[in-house]
Amino acid sequence: MADTQKYTVSRTINAPVDKVWDVLSNPERHKEFDSSGRVRADEKSNRIQATGDVFTMNMEGPNGAYKTDNHVVGFNEHKLIAWATAPTGQEPQGWQWVWELNSVDAGSTDVSLTYDWSGVEEEAMKKFNPPLLEEKELEDSLANLAAAVE
Template structure:
C-alpha cells in the first residue's frame, strides 16, 4: 500500500518475532536488511533498547553528494512488536520522515512484518527537493523484507 507520502509493505517471515526483532534492534545488522543500497554500516552503536535513543549510521547516496551519516532517533519501541525511528542528517534535527516496523507473531515460528516509510511530516522545501521523496521505492522496501527474512534465520 502507498499513498502520496507513505509506503507500506508487508510480509510473513518464517522466523519467530524474537529473531526478527533481534535483527531490527541491532543497528550493526541494518546493512543486511537494507535493499536501497544507502546503508553502509553503523557507527558502533549499542543495541536499541528504548525510545529516545539515537543511533548513527554510515550512508552513501548521490542525493547527499556521496558518503554521509544519519542520526536515527527511536520514536517507537515495544520489544518483539514495534520499532520505529526518525532519520536525519547527522547532528541535525529530524526533518520529518520515519521508519516503522510492526511485528505480529503468527504462532511460534512465523512473524507478520509491516514496514512503513512515512515522509508526510517533511515540510522543508529544501529537504523535499534535495531528497526527492520517496527516496526508497516500494520494490526496495519489499526487497528489504526479503533481506530481513534471510537475516532473521542466520
C-alpha cells in the same frame, strides 16, 4: 499499499518474533536488510532499547559518504520499532521508518514496514523530492530481513 506520503509493505517471515526483533533492534545488522545500497555500517553498536535512543549509520550516496542520526520515535519490544532519520547533528526532517511485528506462532512473524515522509517540511521536500525509495525497495528490505533470519 501506497498513498501519497507513505508506503507500507508486509510479509510473513518464517522465524520467531524474537529472532526478527534481534536483527531490527541491532543497528550493527541493519546493512543486512537495507535494500537501498546506502547503509555501509553502524557507527556505534548499542542495541536499540527505548524511545529516545539515537543510533548513527555510515551511509554512501550519489554524492559520497555521509552519516545519519536515527532517532527512535517508537519502541514496544517484539512489537514495534520506529526511527526518524536526520543528517548527523541535526533534528529529524520528517522521514520515518516504522517496523511492526506480530507473532503468528512459535516459528513465524508477520512484519510490516512503513516508510513515511508525510512530516517532511516544504524546504526539505523541494531539496530532496521524496520519496527517496520506491515501494519495491521496501519489499526487498523485507525479503532481505527474511534471508537474515530464516
